[in-house]
Amino acid sequence: MKQHLEHSVASWRGQSLKHRASLVDRLDPRGRILLASLWALLTVSCYSIPALTLALAGSVLLALTARVHLKRTLRRVLAMDAFIIFMLLFLPFTTVGDPWFDVMGYQASYQGVEQAVVIFLKANTTVLAVLTLVGTLEAVVFAHALARLRVPDKLVHLMLFTLRYLDVINREYKRMRMSMRARAFSPAGNRHTWRSFGYLVGMLLIRSLDRSERVLDAMKCRGFHGQLFLLDQFEFQRRDSYFAVVMLIATSTVLVVEWAL
Amino acid sequence: MSEKILQVSNLSYHYPRREPVLDQVNFSWFEGERVALTGHNGAGKTTFFHLLMGLKKAKRGEIEIAGQSCRSEPDFLQARREIGFLFQDPDDQLFCPTVIEDVAFGPLNLGKSRDEALLIARETLASLGLEGFEERICYQLSGGEKRLVTLAGVLAMKPKALLLDEPTNALDRNARRRLIDILSGLPQAMLIISHDPEFLAEICNRRIELSDGKFHEQPHSAAALVG
Numbered sequence: 001m002k003q004h005l006e007h008s009v010a011s012w013r014g015q016s017l018k019h020r021a022s023l024v025d026r027l028d029p030r031g032r033i034l035l036a037s038l039w040a041l042l043t044v045s046c047y048s049i050p051a052l053t054l055a056l057a058g059s060v061l062l063a064l065t066a067r068v069h070l071k072r073t074l075r076r077v078l079a080m081d082a083f084i085i086f087m088l089l090f091l092p093f094t095t096v097g098d099p100w101f102d103v104m105g106y107q108a109s110y111q112g113v114e115q116a117v118v119i120f121l122k123a124n125t126t127v128l129a130v131l132t133l134v135g136t137l138e139a140v141v142f143a144h145a146l147a148r149l150r151v152p153d154k155l156v157h158l159m160l161f162t163l164r165y166l167d168v169i170n171r172e173y174k175r176m177r178m179s180m181r182a183r184a185f186s187p188a189g190n191r192h193t194w195r196s197f198g199y200l201v202g203m204l205l206i207r208s209l210d211r212s213e214r215v216l217d218a219m220k221c222r223g224f225h226g227q228l229f230l231l232d233q234f235e236f237q238r239r240d241s242y243f244a245v246v247m248l249i250a251t252s253t254v255l256v257v258e259w260a261l
Numbered sequence: 262m263s264e265k266i267l268q269v270s271n272l273s274y275h276y277p278r279r280e281p282v283l284d285q286v287n288f289s290w291f292e293g294e295r296v297a298l299t300g301h302n303g304a305g306k307t308t309f310f311h312l313l314m315g316l317k318k319a320k321r322g323e324i325e326i327a328g329q330s331c332r333s334e335p336d337f338l339q340a341r342r343e344i345g346f347l348f349q350d351p352d353d354q355l356f357c358p359t360v361i362e363d364v365a366f367g368p369l370n371l372g373k374s375r376d377e378a379l380l381i382a383r384e385t386l387a388s389l390g391l392e393g394f395e396e397r398i399c400y401q402l403s404g405g406e407k408r409l410v411t412l413a414g415v416l417a418m419k420p421k422a423l424l425l426d427e428p429t430n431a432l433d434r435n436a437r438r439r440l441i442d443i444l445s446g447l448p449q450a451m452l453i454i455s456h457d458p459e460f461l462a463e464i465c466n467r468r469i470e471l472s473d474g475k476f477h478e479q480p481h482s483a484a485a486l487v488g
Contacts, residue, residue: 140358164356167400214353217316221346222418223370225338231362231375 024066028240029137029145035247036133040126042251049114051258052121058250059128066132073131080127084119091116139163144230157228165215169208176200263292265328266343266422266450267313272322273474274308282308284474285322292421295451297461300471306454307349309471310424314346327421342371345420345449349427351407352400360386360402360410361395367418385417386410389443405436412443422450429457 024032043055063073092100095112102108134142140163147156180196187193216224269288275281282305290296298306311317313324315337324331326340348354357363364382373381386394389409394402402410408428415423428444429437437460444451444464455461461468468479 160358161356164358164400168352211353214348214350215356217311217314218346218348218354219356219366220316221314221341221348222367222414223338223341224366225370229366229369229375229378231365231379233375 022065022067023239023243024062024133024136026239027243028234028236029141030149030234031236031240031244032133032137033142033145033149035244036130038251039129039133039247042254043122043125043129046122046254046258047118048258048261049117049121050261051254052118052125054257055254056121056125056128058254059125059132063128063132066136068132068136073128073135076131076135077124077127080123081120084123088116088120091119141232144232145234147230148234153228160228161212161215165208165211168211169204172207173200173204176203266290266292266294266326268323268325269313270323270325272309272312272324273320274305274312274317275320281320281474283312283471286474286476288469288476290422290450290452292450294467295465296453296467296469297465298452298454298469298471299456299461304471305474306471307426310346310426310452310454313344313424314341342418343420344422344424345415345418346424347411347415347426347428349430351404351411354411354414355399355402355407357399359395360391360397360399363399363410364413364417367414371418381417382413385413389413389416390439403436405432405439408432408436408440409443412440416447420449422452423447425451425453425455427454427456429455429460 039055039059043052046052046055092108092112092115093103093106095109095115097109097111099107100110100113137145140160143156143159143163146159147153177200180200185196187197267288267290269286272283272286272288273281274283282303286309298309300306308317312319313326315331315334327343329336329339331337331340355363357366361379361382364385365378368378368381369375383395386392389412391406391409391413394406394410397406399407399410412428425444428440432440437457441460441463451464453461453465466481468481470477470479
């Protein structure tokens with residue numbers, strides 16, 4: 001029986017437990033990663049608003065097919081939008097071009113607005129597609145798929161170990177924080193607070209380092225010599241080919257619109 | 262006479278700027294022996310285990326495992342197939358996401374194919390009464406379950422002998438009972454560090470105390486031999 005832990009820092013199962021089963025879940029993770037990359041590459045290389053609108057529509061359609069948890073996905077997309085919102089707001093006023101409208105004496109240019117819309121479309125299209133195709137993978141499956149796609153072993157190992165020990169380190173942090181509270185520590189804006197937090201972070205680093213050494217020792221005792229064997233096998237099936245073809249057609253359509261207009 | 266698992270002669274070790282924790286220690290270990298290694302905290306018991314596994318390098322002395330003198334890393338690579346080491350903290354040992362992957366880790370390192378490794382892992386889990394744990398996520402196991410899974414990970418390599426570092430630590434009564442029952446049923450020779458006298462009395466047939474860097478063989482009570 002598989003068990004799930006939802007609200008941990010490291011969400012093992014990603015979004016996979018938060019939505020109903022869908023076609024996308026059954027696709028080969030490697031294919032999903034490659035196609036998401038292709039889609040992202042396509043999106044960032046387009047500059048016409050109709051083509052990008054079409055691409056965004058494609059991403060939305062994909063998200064609907066994958067039956068992603070709408071609220072969760074939207075929240076993540078909005079979180080990304082929050083990063084670029086100020087850039088989008090200021091772009092019309094900072095880009096040189098034909099004047100369009102005024103706000104409190106500042107002139108917005110036509111080209112600036114266009115730039116802002118293009119960036120907005122690109123960002124949302126890419127993030128939505130990645131959340132749909134890659135974000136629905138379990139974190140560990142994602143790492144294994146990367147390994148199978150010949151991403152360097154060291155990077156994959158780093159990711160796997162981060163996933164495994166994030167929670168252990170987090171628990172260690174919580175334990176120390178609790179013992180601080182148990183001795184009546186309450187954070188304030190003074191030297192004592194900052195020094196205590198400094199000790200906390202420092203101790204966390206030292207403990208993590210020590211633990212990493214013990215983990216490596218334990219691995220050596222079981223015959224580890226630099227190579228991790230990954231157990232799951234992925235199969236590229238007929239439905240993966242169909243999906244790839246659909247994605248390629250969608251990509252070409254967007255490109256045709258981009259070049260035609 | 263039963264076969265000798267290892268022979269340690271004049272083994273010494275000290276940490277920088279401190280008194281030696283092991284001072285010219287001699288120790289022979291034979292098949293069928295379940296040795297209790299006791300001593301106060303910081304006496305050097307765990308250090309001794311690390312030296313035997315080649316995780317720390319001895320300052321002086323000789324370690325011979327299965328008739329093979331062990332000095333460098335390649336020597337110990339072979340030795341680690343003979344002797345399984347159960348770490349004090351299960352979280353140090355369980356680094357794979359799922360139980361089955363962790364138990365299959367050792368066999369894979371020994372050059373078994375994926376299917377063989379999975380088969381061995383399943384069999385080992387079943388032999389410890391852990392059927393159905395294959396897909397469980399390691400960090401969500403309880404303390405007792407973690408302990409048994411780490412034991413499965415070590416046993417899956419089919420070692421001749423086991424080093425157990427405080428195996429009953431932090432286990433509740435049931436988990437502790439279960440572990441003791443499993444350990445008493447295993448054929449391997451064992452070298453056990455523990456501060457749990459009842460557990461040692463039940464499992465072990467030889468006692469050594471480590472103090473002031475020396476091994477002191479302790480008389481063994483008849484009652485414990487029966488247990």
